[in-house]
Amino acid sequence: MPRTTGTYERTAAAGEKVEAFIPYPLPPTSPTLVLDEQSTELLKRAEHKLALLELAGEMVPSFNWFLYTFVRKEAVVSSQIEGTQATLIDLLTFEAEGNAESARPADVREVINYLDALEYARAETKRANGVPLSMRLLNESHRLLLRGAPGKDRQPGQVRRTQNWVGGTRPSDAAFVPPPPHVLGDLLSSFERYIHADDALPALVRTGLLHVQFETIHPYLDGNGRIGRLLVALLLEHWKLLSRPLLYLSLFFKRNRPEYYALLNRVRTDGDWEAWIRFFLQGVDVIADEATRSARDLFTLVTSDRARLLAAPSGTLTAARLFEQLPENPVVTVARVTKLLSTSKPTATKAVTALVDGGILVEATGRKRDRTFHYRAYLEQLRVGTDLEDQ
Numbered sequence: 001m002p003r004t005t006g007t008y009e010r011t012a013a014a015g016e017k018v019e020a021f022i023p024y025p026l027p028p029t030s031p032t033l034v035l036d037e038q039s040t041e042l043l044k045r046a047e048h049k050l051a052l053l054e055l056a057g058e059m060v061p062s063f064n065w066f067l068y069t070f071v072r073k074e075a076v077v078s079s080q081i082e083g084t085q086a087t088l089i090d091l092l093t094f095e096a097e098g099n100a101e102s103a104r105p106a107d108v109r110e111v112i113n114y115l116d117a118l119e120y121a122r123a124e125t126k127r128a129n130g131v132p133l134s135m136r137l138l139n140e141s142h143r144l145l146l147r148g149a150p151g152k153d154r155q156p157g158q159v160r161r162t163q164n165w166v167g168g169t170r171p172s173d174a175a176f177v178p179p180p181p182h183v184l185g186d187l188l189s190s191f192e193r194y195i196h197a198d199d200a201l202p203a204l205v206r207t208g209l210l211h212v213q214f215e216t217i218h219p220y221l222d223g224n225g226r227i228g229r230l231l232v233a234l235l236l237e238h239w240k241l242l243s244r245p246l247l248y249l250s251l252f253f254k255r256n257r258p259e260y261y262a263l264l265n266r267v268r269t270d271g272d273w274e275a276w277i278r279f280f281l282q283g284v285d286v287i288a289d290e291a292t293r294s295a296r297d298l299f300t301l302v303t304s305d306r307a308r309l310l311a312a313p314s315g316t317l318t319a320a321r322l323f324e325q326l327p328e329n330p331v332v333t334v335a336r337v338t339k340l341l342s343t344s345k346p347t348a349t350k351a352v353t354a355l356v357d358g359g360i361l362v363e364a365t366g367r368k369r370d371r372t373f374h375y376r377a378y379l380e381q382l383r384v385g386t387d388l389e390d391q
Contacts, residue, residue: 003030003271006216011180013163013171020163021268022179023216025190026209027201028273035205039274042281046204049288050241056295057246065302065327066295067244069382074248075114076386078229079107081254086111088386089379092331093372110149117141118230118245125234133195133238135159135188135219138227145223154222159184164221176265178218187217195238203239207232208280212267229253246291251385252283297381302327305360305377312358318347319354330375330382332361 006023013020027033035043057066076088086107094108121141124130131137143157155161160181167175179187191213199206214228233245253260256279263279266272309315309323318341325340326332332340337348352373355361361373 003028003273005267005271005273009180009183011163011177013165013177016171018163018165018171018174018177020177020180021216022183023187023213023268025187026194026213027199027206028209028271033201033205033209033273033277035202035277036274039278039281042278042285043202043204046281046284046288047202047241049285049292050204050236050247053246053288053292053295054242056292057244066246066298068328069298069330070246070248070291070294071115071118072111073382073386074229074233074245074250075111075118077248077254078226078250079111079114080386081229081250081257082223082225084110088383089331089374092379096329096331096333096336096372106150110145113145113147113149114226114230116147117144117227118233120144121230121234122237122245125238133234135192137234138231141230142220142223142227145226155220156223159188159219160221162221164218166218175261176268178216184217184219188219191217195235203235203241204281204284205277207235207239207241208277209273210235211280212264212273212276215264216268246295247284247288248291249283249287251290252287254385256283294381294384298327298378301377301381309355309358309360314354314357316351316354318343318351319358322348322351322355323360326355326360326375327378330378331364332373332375333371 004024005028006021008019009022010017011020012018072091073088076086076091079086084107090108091111094112118141121137124137125133131140139157139159146154146156163171163177163180165171165174165177171177191210194206194213195210201209211228211232214231215224218224220227229250232249233247236242236247237245259279263272263276267276306320306323309320321341322337325337329336329340332352334345334348334352337343337352338345341348341351343351352361356363356373360375360377362376364372364374
């Protein structure tokens with residue numbers, strides 16, 4: 001049975017008359033969303049894969065390694081979906097060198113802003129008197145997202161007061177026209193209520209519904225996609241499906257970008273929530289499984305390299321201390337190592353040299369001065385899907 005998911009209102013944008021879409025509140029009705037046999041099976045698989053991912057995080061002795069790297073992978077890929085050209089290596093090099101002169105300064109800034117926004121939102125929701133998961137929280141996250149970035153003049157932290165559109169060069173040929181600004185207050189209040197409402201639908205399904213609803217409302221002039229994907233991470237923690245943001249789901253959206261956008265639009269035009277939910281659950285299944293295997297493979301690599309270093313003639317105590325820092329600092333300079341180990345430059349240089357001689361670190365610049373070193377084997381596993389040629 002067909003389902004209508006909203007109404008249209010004629011409004012003006014950039015001097016043109018357009019039909020803006022106003023979504024109905026969640027959950028879907030007329031007919032009510034019911035999970036069929038295929039969707040129920042996908043849900044079971046996705047929930048199982050999330051549980052395995054959570055378990056993988058708990059079983060490794062240094063969980064922060066994975067949290068550090070997986071969060072950065074999500075930040076990079078989510079930003080790339082919106083056209084940002086920074087890669088994971090660009091971000092890690094910036095963090096190692098303290099500048100982005102050799103990378104893409106504006107694009108790296110956008111990725112760092114995403115990290116700051118996620119860190120802020122997670123800290124607030126966990127703080128005793130912090131801001132709960134709400135539009136107030138998302139607005140502040142949005143302000144951090146656009147801080148000092150190209151969208152800084154696009155009302156950061158504020159719900160838009162003008163009509164926007166998605167796709168196309170002008171409103172008349174837009175792929176989608178979101179709701180007019182005068183209805184945003186009611187829409188966002190309803191959106192926020194649904195986050196905290198009692199609902200018989202499974203939490204993972206509700207997460208998928210809320211992502212689409214946020215993207216449909218499109219409450220900001222810029223940054224809606226990134227905040228909408230950040231929302232997924234926050235909801236998974238809010239409903240205790242994961243205790244930390246280990247799922248880089250943006251990689252699935254990036255790999256399947258045409259289908260991702262087509263299914264978002266089919267919800268609006270055809271009321272096809274079911275197709276979207278199947279796609280979303282498949283994405284959780286696939287990426288949670290990949291993340292679990294990645295966590296296992298990275299831990300195996302680190303364990304093997306540690307044993308090899310300790311058995312090597314160059315395996316000094318300082319070199320071993322540096323090695324333990326590498327999973328959270330897979331790109332380093334001598335200056336960075338000096339700070340990490342709180343030691344002198346000559347001692348730091350010897351530690352780096354020992355790891356180079358041991359085949360663990362590789363010099364990446366080809367320069368004789370101001371050199372940068374990569375934990376290459378670790379990065380090769382981690383960077384899958386984050387390079388620009390993966391677009």
